[in-house]
């Protein structure tokens with residue numbers, strides 16, 4: 001199967017800034033793929049190369065097998081982009097903006113009209129169809145950006161921080177809509193600073209740092225790499241730290257805190273039962289157990305340490 005996005009050794013230099021420094025990445029067709037990285041990691045530059053807004057300095061980039069430069073038209077027609085910045089013609093009613101966009105991509109007028117109505121209904125701003133972009137609220141503007149990306153019925157939908165600064169209701173509406181699109185076969189590439197968003201939606205995430213991919217994995221796999229904390233409480237508080245042999249390959253640290261045992265281990269959920277059995281065999285009666293999992297956010301910070309990561313709280 002042709003990948004939705006396939007880039008090899010992609011480079012982009014702005015003056016003496018190396019925005020992309022040999023980025024290689026494959027996004028499988030049909031996947032819901034997340035792009036995470038601290039500010040300035042190169043996410044928007046990468047997207048702009050895919051849609052032909054920025055010319056690469058080196059490397060290869062293909063969208064559904066089409067080279068983004070030599071087969072620009074085919075590659076561009078396959079992509080719907082909802083960019084971070086609002087770059088919309090502000091003087092026309094939004095329905096007309098959508099019809100123009102469809103026309104630009106070769107969609108006949110009558111069909112363009114139907115599609116414009118349809119996407120405005122889908123994102124929930126149909127009643128604003130005759131309003132200028134400038135007169136929409138911030139949340140409606142975000143909804144409109146998605147409508148504009150969908151007007152060409154793209155096989156690849158690229159969302160550059162679609163939920164930055166939006167309220168909880170809109171975030172949930174957008175999540176539902178893009179999940180449905182993905183269920184119906186649209187490949188989604190999502191950049192976000194909200195780790196919860198990536199965790200909830202993405203099959204796979206790539207973590208970018210300084211213009212390179214530092215890791216690609218499912219959110220679950222990434223979290224498994226971080227250390228979990230298992231806290232065990234006993235009927236009789238422990239007075240000495242037991243020497244645990246169960247789960248040894250996974251255990252990073254064992255501490256005794258006020259008679260409770262705090263075990264730091266990778267894949268805590270997997271090793272906890274063995275640890276409990278061993279403690280039980282040694283005659284310690286367990287009254288409480290708590291496993292706090294590493295968050296994707298912690299793994300992210302570890303992988304991109306030293307950078308000015310702006311995550312969790314959004315913009």
Ligand SMILES: Nc1ncnc2c1ncn2[C@@H]1O[C@H](COP(=O)(O)OP(=O)(O)OP(=O)(O)O)[C@@H](O)[C@H]1O
Pocket residue numbers: 014015017018019037038039040041042043044045046
């Ligand atoms: N047009 C430009 N001219 C000069 N430098 C640029 C230009 N666009 C981006 N850069 C630089 O390239 C680097 C990557 O920027 P980019 O916008 O791709 O990062 P990002 O990962 O999208 O960041 P953010 O999360 O803040 O949106 C940064 O150092 C940025 O300052």
